[in-house]
Ligand SMILES: O=C(O)CCC(=O)C(=O)O
């Protein structure tokens with residue numbers, strides 16, 4: 001006596017099999033289940049492929065400083081890269097302890113707003129054709145179109161109709177406070193740190209950069225990009241999600257990036273070697289203001305504070 005096999009019931013091709021409707025029902029249910037499982041596996045596969053194609057991108061990022069937080073100080077130590085070995089060492093200053101820190105209590109939001117006005121005044125006189133625009137109060141360089149002009153040369157004495165002595169004093173005070181913060185965090189003497197160039201204001205919006213130097217979102221190492229940098233700091237002058245979207249700062253790390261959300265008055269600082277590879281996300285809307293303030297241990301690479309002449 002032949003019985004109907006569960007998985008291949010073919011009543012038409014095999015007349016000896018007496019398959020009833022009752023036999024076929026569980027089979028159809030099984031097929032449906034198989035389809036559901038196959039669909040589930042495919043969906044999981046597609047999700048995995050999309051996720052892995054995003055690489056070490058921001059999908060797996062931990063926010064180390066949220067815009068809404070007021071951080072007294074957060075410091076994360078990371079092993080130093082070998083980048084410092086390629087340069088002259090200055091004991092007591094060249095990084096032996098590497099890492100990154102964030103603090104919201106060194107610069108007040110009022111100070112950040114005042115200093116943003118300096119940036120707005122200067123940058124309103126020029127601005128790049130898209131992407132990032134910079135203003136360097138030390139050299140007088142200002143982005144205009146695809147190039148730079150020298151504000152001090154261009155305006156001469158008339159520069160005093162644009163910037164005031166108070167503007168410059170505020171800039172110097174802020175530089176001093178940031179320098180002390182870095183020295184304390186890394187256990188070095190502040191007097192061994194020298195301001196270095198480029199130290200500049202940046203204004204970033206969502207317009208497309210027209211030249212490579214106005215593109216700011218590429219991952220980079222400051223010590224490689226700028227040479228003299230040993231310690232980099234960023235003072236943010238506007239708020240993530242209030243003044244602009246996108247534009248978060250990202251430390252690139254295999255497996256888990258670390259994000260700093262800009263907040264007016266927030267100082268983010270780190271050793272400049274490849275232990276701190278980073279990038280800025282593209283700004284999606286609004287305008288983002290910041291100052292990059294850099295320090296070197298090499299007195300030959302030091303620059304003076306700007307003075308209004
Ligand atoms: O503005 C920022 O958050 C970072 C800027 C930066 O990476 C740089 O100036 O080297």
Ligand SMILES: [Fe+2]
Nearest residue numbers: 220221222278
């Ligand atoms: Fe950088």
